[in-house]
Amino acid sequence: MRVLRAADYRVMPWKNGGGTTTEIAVFPDGAGLDKFDWRVSMARVEGSGPFSSFAGIDRTLSVLEGDGVVLDVASQPAARLTPASAPFSFPADLPTSAALIAGPITDLNVMTRRGRTLHSVERLAISRPVDVTIRAGSTLILCHKGEAVFPEAGSIRLGPLDTLLIGPDTPVLKIEPAWGTTLFVVRITAAA
The missing domain is CATH 2.60.120.10 (Jelly Rolls)
Known part of the structure; x- marks a missing residue:
């Protein structure tokens, strides 16, 4: 059992360079964006645009702060996510774009490597x-x-x-x- 304090989380750039993410935990410890088995992070999303693609990764997104976002994942129907919505799961290697509903959001992002976790x-x-x-x-x-x-x-x-x-x-x-x-x-x- 380990306590992870918000003040100690690691802030790093998004894979596509469009913003920053705050890494809560990753396994194996210290793994980079292409080597993790699982990763939990938060991101501040300031504008609409494409999501980073992660080959072989499954992802779940939850809105923590802000009015929300509409996700367009490949050919699936658009998903409207707000702070009251259930967490939304989707393959992170499908083309995905986000349209903010009314201003920036902060999201919780959970990713696991398909076939391993x-x-x-x-x-x-x-x-x-x-x-x-x-x-x-x-x-x-x-x-x-x-x-x-x-x-x-x-x-x-x-x-x-x-x-x-x-x-x-x-x-x-x-x-x-x-x-x-x-x-x-x-x-x-x-x-x-």
């Missing part, structure tokens, strides 16, 4: 203690808004945009909201 992303708004089931692989809990306390893990406290990275050794983890808490739970497992 799989992922799921869940948004949780909690107002009372909840138990989160941890599965084999890695689980990341990002505190989007508010605060989250983990009483059975030494009372670890996460503030906004801090993350708890958990291995498979903890089957269930209790989370207590400190105030107005929204979390993202990212589960990453090996592909079958």
